[in-house]
Amino acid sequence: MYIYPKIEENLLTNLSIKNFALIEDVSLQLQNDFTIITGETGAGKSILLGALSLIIGKRADITAVRNPEKKCVVEGLFKVSAYQLEAFFTKNDLDYEPDTIIRREILPSGKSRAFVNDTPVTLQKLSLLGNQLIDIHSQHETLSLGEVNYQFKVIDALANHKDNLIQFKEKLSVYKSLVHELEALKESQREAKAAYDYNLFLVTELREVDLKPGIQEDLEEKFKTLNNVEELKENLSASSFHLEQEEVGVLAVLREVKNNLSRLENFSESYKELYERVQSSLLELEDVSEEVARLESKMEDDPEELSLVNEKLQQLYNLQRKHDLESVEDLLALRNELEEKVSSSENAEEELKDLENKIEAAKKEALAIAQALYKARKKEIPNFIKMMEAILAQIGMPDAKLNIEILPQQEFNVHGIDKMNWLLAANKGGNFKEIKKAASGGELSRITLAVKSILAVYGKLPTIIFDEIDTGVSGDVAQKMGDIMLGMSAEMQVIAITHLPQIAAKGKQHLKVYKETQKNITTTNIEQLDAERRIMEIAEMLGGKEKSSSAIAHAKQLLN
Structure with a gap:
């Protein structure tokens, strides 16, 4: 037992x-x-x-x-x-x-x-x-014996390496994610390479223009000034004349008003306040007059500068139309985006190598755990076979022999690197076959019970x-x-x-x-059922509803 x-x-x-x-x-x-x-x-x-x-x-x-x-x-x-x-x-x-x-x-x-x-x-x-x-074993579960996932579940329960399984799945997920990232990078670089020359041309074109925030507004203001020099000079000159004209200019008249009020300021605070206000206005207008004179002196007709400013503006306008953008800021964002694409193409080999190194490291980590899983399973299999054959002998399959093949593979799977197959020789001298093909329905039920009895203990259900x-x-x-x-x-x-x-x-x-x-x-x-009714139930199971005396006696014997 x-x-x-x-x-x-x-x-x-x-x-x-x-x-x-x-x-x-x-x-x-x-x-x-x-x-x-x-x-x-x-x-x-x-x-x-x-x-x-x-x-x-x-x-x-x-x-x-x-x-x-x-x-x-x-x-x-x-x-x-x-x-x-x-x-x-x-x-x-x-x-x-x-x-x-x-x-x-x-x-x-x-x-x-x-x-x-x-x-x-x-x-x-x-x-x-x-x-x-709760673990419910339904009738169809006997078919699970031939399923790889079920077979791994049984051996892993005996090997008691749940933590390693969790770690392997985490490492495998990282590895697969990096592999997927590498495929995406290669695809992206293929596309980037195809567009590299065109992107480089666009970046060069944008770099040739002095793109910086506010430049368009500055150029437009400069263009407006240079394009209207005569009108500006004429109005500045007239303004200066009216301000500085001797005897009748605004400043001359205001200075006379100031002198007049200076004689009254000591009479009352009201006169003093008027004097100070005129004094303040005079100072402000003198400053305005100097600024008008300065602007007038600087105002020169410069066709070459006007042409240069216009050329720069047209470059900006053309680029905006070309790329369907509305501002210099949009052009700057486009330039940065294109520079990233060009840089990605130029640094493709380095980026690929870095990601490949990460993949190799992740693969080594996953492989180390997978190999530990393989060794633990291989070590536990003989013990499992011994227990299984002992239980099967108890339940009418004394000649049944179980063989579990487990081999490491080159590629990862959800269980590690192992390939597993359960083989059964149900009768003495029989050949080993896949368990679901080698056993009858009744034998599958007994094998399933044997597996469940072991799994329930090691799985602590x-x-x-x-x-x-x-x-x-x-x-x-x-x-x-x-x-x-x-x-x-x-x-x-x-x-x-x-x-x-x-x-x-x-x-x-x-x-x-x-x-x-x-x-x-x-x-x-x-x-x-109490004891008496239980006898009747088992007797009915033995001999039908008539419950013969022999069936009742047999039921009592079974219960005892």
Whole structure:
């Protein structure tokens, strides 16, 4: 018998289902050992799995609601104190409770809601939590044995290198991102190279013009001045004449007014204020007169300067029209952009080399972790094969041999650098074939149970649910499969939906699913069987509804 190492207790203690499928209102108390669920075909055993799937994050189906005018509610109580989930609750802004309640509701409108300890959560968060609380093994999962991802999951659980897997995925993501960046850079440089000559011509053309903020306004003002010299000189000269004309000029008259008021300033403050105002005006006009004279003296007709300024302005206007821009600032922005493109082309080799060096470094980091993963898996495989063959021998496959090929590859994949393949020789002297091709349906069920029994221990799953994993087996093999599940239940909560009396008799708790019809309405109910009713249920599983004395005796024998 395979020995299951001790793990912490975590379990689903209560399950309440209301208005779901054929269930109107059911409340179950589940034990922390081996629970059996039986019932006739079509009684509704799969409904239980459907309800459980809701509280671990599966998508809801409005058609599963029994009465569309009422909401459907599925609620589970989980003991999680020993499962180190505090960090998960904190990270996801959830209230941590040792007795955690997960509730799922489907409203009449079709809207689905999920709650953890009365806090609303998304399905994604619920799924992350649910996957750490329950592992549901459905009948179709036997097909997973042939899937590469499943095979890696099993070996990685035994190798216990979760942190390395996380680090590898992070390093691989960095490596792939850099490779993608390199491809984009090469494409960009190909395009830049094709446009290099044209861009260089445009940059040179823009560099030849003295582009700086405000230059256009300065040139336009200078052009206006040079283009109107005669008019400016004429008006400046006339202004100077009227200001400075002897005896009758503005300044001469104002000086006379000033002299007159100077004789009155001592008579009162009013006269003094008038005098000071005239004095101030005189000073201002004298300054104006000097500025007019200065501007007039500078004013010269300069056709060459006018032509040069006009030429510069036309260059600016032409560039703006050419590039459909409105200002010198826009031209400056265009010049900077083109200079970057030209620089990118001119420094292409250096930039490519720098990125290639980064890629090589990232590849080395990812490869180092991938190689460590490969070595850990290769080391653990013989131990896994030994455990598998020992369990298979117990459940009717004594000659089955398992071979796991694992080889390092040149390219990375999501698991590292390994290629893995599980091969099985089901019978003595048989050839090794891919496991999904080498085993029958019943053998696949037994192999899956063996894998699950090991994975549940190393993966430390709190609750494992088997949905008719005994399909395709009977008799002594079924009894031994029951022993395997019973052994697992000594250290973890195991729930098995079964149609075999040999397995049903192994359970510590026995639930029966049945349908009844009242007033033309069919309802699925679930009851916990006491010792006497359990004998009758197993006898019925053995011999049919008549329950012969021999079937009852056989049922008692199985239970004992």
